[in-house]
Amino acid sequence: MAGNAAREKANAEVLKRFAAAEPYVEDVRPAIEVMAGFTRDTILTSGPPLPWPDYTGGQRAAIIGAALFEGLAPDAAEAEALLARGAIRVRGCHDLGAVGSLAGVYSASMPVFVVRNRKHGNLGFCNFYEGTNPRRLNYGVYDDGVRERLRHVQNVVAPVLGEAVRRSGGIALKPIMKRALHMGDELHSRNTAAALLFTREILPQFLALAETRRAETEICAAALTEDHYFFLRLSMAAAKATADAGHAIAGASIVTAMGFSCREFGIRVSGLGDTWFTGPHPKVQAKLSPGHAEDEISWMGGESTICETIGLGGFAQAAAFPLQAYQGGSPEAMVERNLEMYQITAGENPDFHIPYLRYRGTPTGIDIFKVIETGIAPVMNIGIAGRDGGQIGAGVVRAHASCFQSAVTAHHARYP
Amino acid sequence: MAGNAAREKANAEVLKRFAAAEPYVEDVRPAIEVMAGFTRDTILTSGPPLPWPDYTGGQRAAIIGAALFEGLAPDAAEAEALLARGAIRVRGCHDLGAVGSLAGVYSASMPVFVVRNRKHGNLGFCNFYEGTNPRRLNYGVYDDGVRERLRHVQNVVAPVLGEAVRRSGGIALKPIMKRALHMGDELHSRNTAAALLFTREILPQFLALAETRRAETEICAAALTEDHYFFLRLSMAAAKATADAGHAIAGASIVTAMGFSCREFGIRVSGLGDTWFTGPHPKVQAKLSPGHAEDEISWMGGESTICETIGLGGFAQAAAFPLQAYQGGSPEAMVERNLEMYQITAGENPDFHIPYLRYRGTPTGIDIFKVIETGIAPVMNIGIAGRDGGQIGAGVVRAHASCFQSAVTAHHARYP
Incomplete structure (x- = not known):
């Protein structure tokens, strides 16, 4: 419990810094x-x-x-x-x-x-x-x-x-x-x-x-x-300047970066230094441009998920119903996915609000422990690249749990 | 039935003109x-x-x-x-x-x-x-x-x-x-x-x-x-130029103007010339600025309801959840009121869509017969004036049925 209390306090500091960013x-x-x-x-x-x-x-x-x-x-x-x-x-x-x-x-x-x-x-x-x-x-x-x-x-x-x-x-x-x-x-x-x-x-x-x-x-x-x-x-630059302010808080279990390479997906965690905890690519639910097929989808990196890291993108999708036309899905699914994110975040954003959710603050500060406890993976809105290059669509992806599990293990080791 | 068929045809022409407006x-x-x-x-x-x-x-x-x-x-x-x-x-x-x-x-x-x-x-x-x-x-x-x-x-x-x-x-x-x-x-x-x-x-x-x-x-x-x-x-000017194009179609029962004076509310109907069919002021559900009270609400006219006449404003409120903060209400109520309007309109707008309703076209072309048959009155989003002048808030109003009843009576008389 003492360990948990210290973690909560550290996470509150991260959230405070995310909120205070200008x-x-x-x-x-x-x-x-x-x-x-x-x-x-x-x-x-x-x-x-x-x-x-x-x-x-x-x-x-x-x-x-x-x-x-x-x-x-x-x-x-x-x-x-x-x-x-x-x-x-x-x-x-x-x-x-x-x-x-x-x-x-x-x-x-x-x-x-x-x-x-x-x-x-x-x-x-x-x-x-x-x-x-x-x-x-x-x-x-x-x-x-x-x-x-x-x-x-x-x-x-x-x-x-x-x-x-x-x-x-x-x-x-x-x-x-x-x-x-x-x-x-x-x-x-x-x-x-x-x-x-x-x-x-x-x-x-x-x-x-x-x-x-x-x-x-x-x-x-x-x-x-x-x-x-x-x-x-x-x-993205604003999100990076915001996320970095909350990075390197001892004991904190909040994600401060998420990104892909062509090989893997990775996260950084506030209390765990600059180490990337990596795992396989996420699952993708895409809407492709006419003439393109699922088997063309190609991973060539991406760090715009810094937006999700501070409570935007997939974490604010119920603010953006017009995305249906671009990345598929229904308003109901967007609301449901957005609501799920409250279960894995440390708090609600004091500045970013979702009108449809009666101006509730966006779920902000992904806690690696909550991801593992709930089994709910962060949801991200991304552009989709094709095998031969170029954008062929857009979609919604879910991070794989394994990198969160590695981070939790590292957190236990570092803050026993 | 022959009368109804003629009316439907005339109403379809009104709707076509609303849709074709540029x-x-x-x-x-x-x-x-x-x-x-x-x-x-x-x-x-x-x-x-x-x-x-x-x-x-x-x-x-x-x-x-x-x-x-x-x-x-x-x-x-x-x-x-x-x-x-x-x-x-x-x-x-x-x-x-x-x-x-x-x-x-x-x-x-x-x-x-x-x-x-x-x-x-x-x-x-x-x-x-x-x-x-x-x-x-x-x-x-x-x-x-x-x-x-x-x-x-x-x-x-x-x-x-x-x-x-x-x-x-x-x-x-x-x-x-x-x-x-x-x-x-x-x-x-x-x-x-x-x-x-x-x-x-x-x-x-x-x-x-x-x-x-x-x-x-x-x-x-x-x-x-x-x-x-x-x-x-x-x-408003665009709505007027649109509504007028659908005015004066013989037999049509579609509203082409709605407006208030300090004394009354009135409508014009496509097939009934330039006559205003009038009745008492609508009921208002308002959100007032701090320091103002319901008994200050004052009617001093208004024709911005031309927007509702062509499928905007209250007829598109599920596109505008941020209005909660301005005129009160909840997202659920906005959706419900918006959906009701489909019951009193002749069709769905081919250009104006509501993302939350999966891009359904806005309910367009208020049919005086449908208003009377369903007992559902048009809903309008308006600014609220105070007794001593100035804007003191905003709200949602519902037209009173009586002017629609007078218009229906006149329609029966003119197109027996």
Whole structure:
């Protein structure tokens, strides 16, 4: 009981820090300029880090593509050779304070959002959405079209947005996320309202920039609002800056990161340092785009589940009934799954509310002990990649219990 | 049965026209420049028109305030005298193709949205939201602050928006309304998402205007998105342009307008000409602002119920669970009330869908016969005015059956 009481107290502190977080986007800069430890020959990718030979399929292709995009090698064969002998270094996004979407590759010159948790002082980073074309580097594709779209983001969208963000003095993300939950977003697979609310906040800066650079400003504004995903990268960086504030609390059993690589799923736990507890990939319930089949579904990494970690995404799905059209399922199932998450979380979010549940706070702070005790696995809303790269759908996944079991075992060992 | 079949056929035509409507906002102009029949000495107000002496309370105060705003009289006493002898003419909004919010007063120089139904060719008008201050002319208040805010709308907000709208070549409102229903709006008491979506559409024009007039453009953009109500006036004008397209179909028993004056509630019916069938005010279930009480609730007119007429507002409330916080009630009650409306409507809207109801089309086209047969009265989401003017809350009202009964009787007489 004494052990339990200490754990509860530590978990309450984690929850308090999650709640107190004040994420602001303060800048947009090339990764190498703002991310400590980034070097010209670094490529970041999603999930618990693996030795290079273990990266396969789309994730491997994405890492090679990022190396080519960055000019670290003239062709794929040379990139492979450099990667094999460690001359191009592959690291996990989380180890540099970032989170990756799908394959999640970052190279040195790619623009990233710089989000500061003004309460705790820590930073979270995320790179940019590539646009609506389903062929994207983070979905394991690299060709002329992908490169061109990445360059467009790097040369037009990011510089204008960066200037606007710096002019603004920083934009508070939590109020936007809070309101977006009242407007059909769950801030993982749907960020439609958040993008519009963010545009509203940045609009005075856009108007100022338009005085001298109208065309680029217009392109940037269009990129922000063209579909449901642009804001996800801000939601992810905000979630990372929030989750990290609750990390490394001795004794705590709350999950502070969840992510995939092409090989496995893993979690980090607040009281258990930077160790990843890993297990097999989750089960997926997907809605695929016309012309695609279940057997094409391919795992190529993903850390956008940082959103679920702080009570968004699958943990707020009853705020986002329009997701039916995108990832399948029914409103009733969404409500039921969302309600289940209260059984495995330490508390309810004081800022993020679900209108349909009479403004109940979202279930927040996944407790590894509760996952094992109840047998209820965290539910996550994710984009689905295809064998040949590109996005082929979206769906709902359930983590496998084994990594939670390993974490519980480690917790018992560390806090006997 | 032959009579019924003819009525069904006529009603199907009304519904078809409602569905086919393509409302575009095409301009913003002073009322007198664009509304046929408007004269310098005209004041429009909400509801079935009454002889001047019958206007009381906030609605009377609003009419006098509009006369003063327009400079038709130097003071209230003189305005009253001019109104009494008909030198200032009071007319119903609907008679000039407009709809009024609450008291709904229009004077000649006030800016109005010009919405064209590009399918049918007809126009609908609505004037502007006065801003977040609960003291407003349309809520029966006229003082220096109200005048100043009206002038601000007239001199800054409307001219910039007008220029932007004209530059755009017209903005389609139905796609915005359709999407807003997936984002927590029902487009009567909540228009939050619609305002942001509209801003997105107009943004390229704002950026162009900012090249030479940044400050005013910024003020205009802020007015658009400062709260939940700005877009309502566009929703109302779009609804009017839609409803009118279905008006005057011989034999049809579908309601094409609903509105209040300070004295009564009234409806118009497609097959029964421009006659208003009137009855007592509805029952109200309100949530009042702190410090206000039920006995302050005051009727001073309202025609925003044109939204319910085409399947929005109360007929789409299960799309807008966030309204709980504003007008009270529970999600379960909102769903139940919304479902009831399918029993009194001719069909389901092909464009307006409710995510929570698995994207079912909103109940559309109130059939006076079904209202009487089922005993279910239309439900409407409205703003609530106080005895001393100003908005004191919001609520849900149910029309009284008597005007539907009178309309049914008239329908039997006309189509025996």
